[in-house]
Amino acid sequence: MDTVEIERKFLINDKGFKEVASSKTHIIQGFLNTHPERTVRVRVAGEEAFITIKGKGNASGTTRFEWERPIAV
Numbered sequence: 001m002d003t004v005e006i007e008r009k010f011l012i013n014d015k016g017f018k019e020v021a022s023s024k025t026h027i028i029q030g031f032l033n034t035h036p037e038r039t040v041r042v043r044v045a046g047e048e049a050f051i052t053i054k055g056k057g058n059a060s061g062t063t064r065f066e067w068e069r070p071i072a073v
Contacts, residue, residue: 005054005066042071049073 029043039054048070055065 003066004063007057007062007064044073047073 025046027045029041032040037056041052043050050068051071052068057064
């Protein structure tokens with residue numbers, strides 16, 4: 001999927017959200033590089049794995065290019 005990622009960040013004041021969570025997924029990730037113009041990440045989430053390339057963010061830091069594909073675990 002080629003798309004634009006929109007950054008959303010939230011400040012969590014307490015852990016009450018855990019009481020209403022319906023599921024959880026164990027995530028393992030590693031970065032193949034962290035060049036200022038792009039980041040390449042491999043992530044295993046449950047039984048699925050993905051490779052993701054993220055581009056440099058815009059001036060305000062709210063959006064950036066993102067390319068992600070599933071890969072074999």
